[in-house]
Amino acid sequence: MKRKEKIFMSLAILFAFSFALPFNGNAMHIMEGYLPVGYCVAWGLISLPFLIAGYLSIKKTVSKDRRTITLIAMSGAFVFVLSSLKIPSVTGSCSHMTGTGLAAILFGPSAVSILGIIVLIFQAILLAHGGLTTLGANTFSMAIAGPFVSFAVYKICKKAKVSDNISIFLAAFLGDLLTYVVTSFQLALAYPMKEGGVMASAGKFLLVFAPTQVPLAIIEGLLTVVIIIGLRTYAQSELKEIGFLEGGAN
Amino acid sequence: MAHQHGGYYSIDLYAFHSKLKGINPEFKLISALVALILTITLNNIYVSAYAFITMFFVSVLLGGMDAKEYLSMFIAPFSFIVLASIGIALGLSFHESGDFNLKLGSLYIYTSKAQIVMTLKLVIKVFACVSIMQSLILSTMPYEIINALRNMRLPKLLVELMNLIYRFIFILIESYMNMQNSAASRLGYRNFKTSMTSFGNIASNILIVSLKKANAYYTAMEARCFDGDLNFLQDEKRLYGKNILAVFLFVLFMFFIWIVSLKLKFPFSV
Amino acid sequence: MNDVILKAENIHYSYDSDKEALKGVSLDIHEKERLVILGANGSGKSTFFLNINGVLKPESGEVYYKDKLIDKSSIKELRKNVGIVFQDADNQIIASSVRAEVSFGPMNLGLSKEEVKKRVDDALNYMNIHHLIDRPPHYLSGGEKKRVSIADIIAMDSKIIIFDEPTASLDPKNVAIFEEALDKMSSDGKTLVISTHDIEFAYRFADRIVVFCDGNIIADGKPVDVLSDSKVLKMANLKKPILLDVFDILAQNSIVKEDCVPVRSVEEFRDLIISQAKA
DSSP, X not given: OOHHHHHHHHHHHXXXXXXXXXXXXXXXXXXXXXXXXXXXXXXXXXXXXHHHHHHHHHHHHHHHOTTHHHHHHHHHHHHHHHHHSOOOOSSOOOOOOOOHHHHHHHHOHHHHHHHHHHHHHHHHHHHOOSOSTTHHHHIIIIIIXXXXXXXXXXXXXXXXXXXXXXXXXXXXXXXXXXXXXXXXHHHHHHSOBTTTHHHHHHHHHHHHHHHHXXXXXXXXXXXXXXXXXXXXXXXXXXXXXXXXXXXOOO | OOOBSSSOBOSHHHHHHOTTTTSOHHHHHHHHHHHHHHHHHHXXXXXXXXXXXXXXXXXXXXXXXXXXXXXXXXXXXXHHHHHHHHHHHOEEESSOOSSEEEEETTEEEEEOHHHHHHHHHHHHHHHHHXXXXXXXXXXXXXXXXXXXXXXXXXXXXXXXXXXXXXXXXXXXXXXXXXXXXXXXXXXTTSSHHHHHHHHHHHXXXXXXXXXXXXXXXXXXXXXXXXXXXXXXXXXXXXXXXXXXXXXXXXXXXXXXXXXXXXXXXXXXXX | OOOEEEEEEEEEEOSBXXXXXXXXXXXXXXXXXXXXXXXXXXXXXXXXXXXXXXXXXXXXXXXXXXXXXXXXXXXXXXXXXEEEEOSOGGGTOOSSSHXXXXXXHHHHTTOOHHHHHHHHHXXXXXXXXXXXXXXXXXXXXXXXXXXHXXXXXXXXXXXXXXXXSTTTTOOHHHHHHHHHXXXXXXXXXXXXXXXXXXXXXXXHHOSEEEEEETXXXXXXXXXXXXXXXXXXXXXTTOOOOHHHHHHHHHHHTTSSOTTSOOOXXXXXXXXXXXXXXXX
């Protein structure tokens, strides 16, 4: 390969990165068209049992007390709004929280799976983030895998008597990180490398998305802590009310 | 740029002004899904280009949307497309491979002509798919899509939640905007640290407001004889033969292009 | 006076154990009357409304609709006939389009689709907002939202319509539109119950005024009588309407005859002054 070509290739890669970074808003939604139909269906099927469990849990809550329906809907709207707000950033890029770590801690992971898929549908039809055919894959990474990990981390930290703020940070941080890891694997499965296969391809995607996603996960963790401190300070009684959702931590 | 909700934009205003909003929403939803599935399955650069151009025609010429605004809608997915394309076009290896490569310590970043072509094909396909989805959401109000899902037998509880969530989203955004303005007027975004605190405090405030409002809404619903089933009257939009014919021709032509490009061995068609 | 349409008897209600919001309120509401309710924030007006609409259940005391005691089986009947237009339209509107929103009440009444459709069209025409039928609520102005929230109740064909501080967030133009709508409803035979802090409006509009204070009713009578009672005004932190004040000054100084009926609008006042000057 000629020197000129090498320079051209490096510049092209740099250029592409610098082009993408300022816009990394909701960058981990797999866009419409990326996944072959088989993968769309498969991820949908994998998500289905979790969604059914979430549906049943919400249905049980609502049939026990019909009043909770506006409360659940408000929680869903809150997650949507939270994920659509521009968060503070050091570099000036425009990015967003996923909000799933916070939601998992507050409302419990099974309810979040349903709220999450509804939020993803609205992100697709109101903001054109993500897509309809990729809904199954995105639901699995953002509404199931991330929240479940956040919730598990939070519970384990609590059991291990880790301080509150650190547990919350770790839960949100790791949940966000896992979402990014799962998405990278989802892409890798659909686009494996000729040599090295899925694992090598996943490594590649992890590397490409790392510059935007790792700092974002840290910020998500910090913000989640700030938000929960705010809630503890101002809204003790309201927090009790959301304990209604089964499995919620508060 | 799209409709602003204070640095926040939503597409439903376009749908409200679209000239295509009179078409039966279930039909639009199903047509969009069929077009998406076909574009993805046929996986042919000419079919993708055809879909992209047709959707431009549908949204801009038939729907009456400003062409510049229409194209600006593709900014949202841009970052993902670029990063994912880098990921797909480039490979990593411990030994020299591909047509082009860069040495990075003991690692080689490489790519090949075939990989670049594949990535380009994929990008065009993604643009086609995004434009199909856009043509649905730029002409259909979200509540119509929700209602279409209801008619397609989505569980009732989910439909109820979606209806309420759609309404509540805008209530919360309004509260957010008021709080943000008031925080900004008190220098709450002076630097990164104050920004973090302001953002966090506003977010927790929104949650508190939303919990309080949830109760007020339920009371207002009960006052209007709500007893457990959330039912609304929906506008019924007729399904016209000419709409079906148009979509049928669009799909037919998709297959036509696909077959012709394969038979005549157009470049990059496989 | 017309027949009593709704009777509340000795209603007690509290949200939590340490403070009673209603301390034995009794009130007769007559058919087709224009009843204005005054009282400070937290005096129990809104709680009372929710009690006579059936959303809240009184701890003790009874509610009668047309002489019929309301119990569990007739509560839906009560909610149907007593409609509340809430203070903040944004806390009332729950649907994602105006059509869906206005249909919510009629749908809950279990009417046929055709009937619901007709009710929605009629209610929107009544409030002159039929052109908004396909709008989502977040693309409505404040005044439009208020009119939608009134159409909500018109569509249910409630006999009594309660307005909880309806003019609180309206600009003068929308207040005028609202008052016109009130006059229309009144002449169509609706019973109107309105809570407000706008004393001038109360004086101009009401057939009868009731004053709430600290969970009790402290005055109930003709507007002139209630608003001239300085003890009541002081207790409820109210001010006498300017027009009534001016009239009293004129009467005390014998510029107008003391036996004149107090004026309730600027037009009446003008006619009075002109006729006095001629005499």
